[in-house]
Amino acid sequence: MQIEFERPNQPAVHELIAELDAHLYSLYPAESVYALDIASLCYPNVLFAVARDPAGYPVGCAAIVVTQEYGEVKRMYVRPQARGQGVARRLMEMLEAKAILKGCRVFMLETGPTLPEALNLYERMGYQRCGPFGDYPDDPFSVFMQKEVRQGTSTAR
Template identity: 40%
Template sequence: MDNFVIRVSDPAEPKIGQLLERLNQYLMELYPPEVNYIPSLESLRQPNVTFLAACLQEEVIGCGALIDQQGKYGEIKRLFVKPEFRRLKIGDRLLASLEKSAISLNLPWIRLETGILQPEALRLYEKRGYQPCPPFDCYKEDPLSVFLQKQLLRS
């Protein structure tokens, strides 16, 4: 499917808010609350955050955020595609766009935390070259979490 667009967006847009709420519900069904690292809406609207939405006409079908962690690395958050639109390369294109943003910010690494119960996400990250790493920032070792990173090539 090539007829969707990825655009820089405000996560406070109502349609994006609905998608983020769907993501929150999905994560709460999979994991206990103490291991759901769900950032606040306000934290996603900060100057160090690039928030992208994948849109098919007027419908928001996916999203993702890159948080610039003081120039040390970029952290991927809120990468999600509606289940009915999975397997159409939307997550791959969102992740590639977030990686390009990180490269344009001259970030040397991109890191993320995801869960063991999300095989589709783990496959995507493996395919794009992410490797296991230790917990970073405020994260702690947890049997339900997977920590991944990728070194970015600067141009």
């Protein structure tokens, strides 16, 4: 599995994001899906990583939006055929490490309550539940989590 920082405006990545969107919209009402579009993922303060299988086929992606206050994890998705292989963890570790190099010390995320694999991953990686942050409303279809890292702390485990 190869994971690299890439631009999200590629046809194969669009397909990956469309799969993620279809999955989220099958679980939650549209007003409770707080997804960034492809154009927003291209902003300079967004780190976007893609995991590809040995044939170069994209099997996962994730982003972190780096702000002055925190880095927000967005668009985390691993295709079903690639799950259980540590792809999501590797995506998160790579993104967090790069964000730390940019000075980020707090990570935040919003995810759904019916995504137990995602919730378990985030908890194993040190994220703890918190209240809504930024512009998010208090939504019953949202779980908010945060993680703080100290200077010199590695995200690798």
